[in-house]
Amino acid sequence: MAEFALINLDKREVVVSSDTGFGYKMIECVGVMPLATLWLFTVPVGGQPAPPPPPSRPSSPDEEWERRPRVKSPRVPVGYWAGDRVLLVDEYWGSAAGNFPPELISAFPNGDPSANALWYAFENLKRVNLPGYEHQGDQDVLFPVHKVWVVRNLTKKWYARSDRIVEPGDRRGPDLMDDAEGLGLGDLIWADIGGGRCARMGEEGGAGDRFDVQALESVQNPDEEWKEWKDWSEQAIDCLQTFDVDWDVSQFRR
Structure with a gap:
């Protein structure tokens, strides 16, 4: 590759x-x-x-x-x-x-x-290099394990929830447990910005779009702006399950 x-x-x-x-x-x-x-x-x-x-x-x-x-x-x-x-x-x-x-x-x-x-x-x-952050487990106050976290595409105004795309036993805040077999929020961003042959998150994917990951409670609000956002958690599940075999990240996680 x-x-x-x-x-x-x-x-x-x-x-x-x-x-x-x-x-x-x-x-x-x-x-x-x-x-x-x-x-x-x-x-x-x-x-x-x-x-x-x-x-x-x-x-x-x-x-x-x-x-x-x-x-x-x-x-x-x-x-x-x-x-x-x-x-x-x-x-x-x-x-x-x-x-x-x-x-x-x-x-x-x-x-x-x-x-x-x-x-x-x-x-x-x-x-530049990646942040190199290591989640601190139950003691992590920056990224608490009990929170629901969301990937947001700020350009297309969709979001995907961690509690819907990651199994409970595999979640560690926005991160995955060390022994998790499934895919998570990082994999979803990776797929959408060009790392996978997945168009489930939009006809052209999200290469060149704006993304963030935040606790759901930090971004969810009752105003009109939030009502315009689309919950694409189901599309995200489909995306992570249907990578092109030549770019499938799940087969390499061992």
Whole structure:
């Protein structure tokens, strides 16, 4: 499977898979990286400040792609990408000109927008690493286990509830238990932004959409705005059950 990266179009940042320690190719990362990706979008309950991220490990030597700089990408805080436009691209994703917004292209006048979108991101965007957060179980006050958590697509105004898409014994706040066999909120975001061949969350998927993960009580309110939101928990279940076999994250979680 292809090499890939997570891209934040608003902050002009990129998470390069090899910097995370999970691997270079999708097939090497899909078992665990979607779980770690969850913390890019998750907002602590009650708006509490998140702890500073731990230091990043140096990226491993890259003999195959000598043109890529070997750097130590800094970790970002929990929730740092919440509400931003994001997508996941691989080396077959097309040109930057065809897939990136004009304002991002214009920010890098020396870049080649006709080049492969993945390489354009490598060469022009700031490299960062995942938050590296580890859930503290029953003692976690930022992401309490007893809360219902929701993934929200802020662009299309749908949400999916953790208590409907994850079995009770597999849930740990917005996260999954270490021995969980099912898929969770991180996998859903991963699938929708380009990591799966699933169109159940909309005709064109959610690549380039804005996402966050919050406690249900933090976002649910009786005003007219909330009434416009669609509960797509059932669609999310269908999405996580119907990945294309070549991109199925569940088969790699062991």
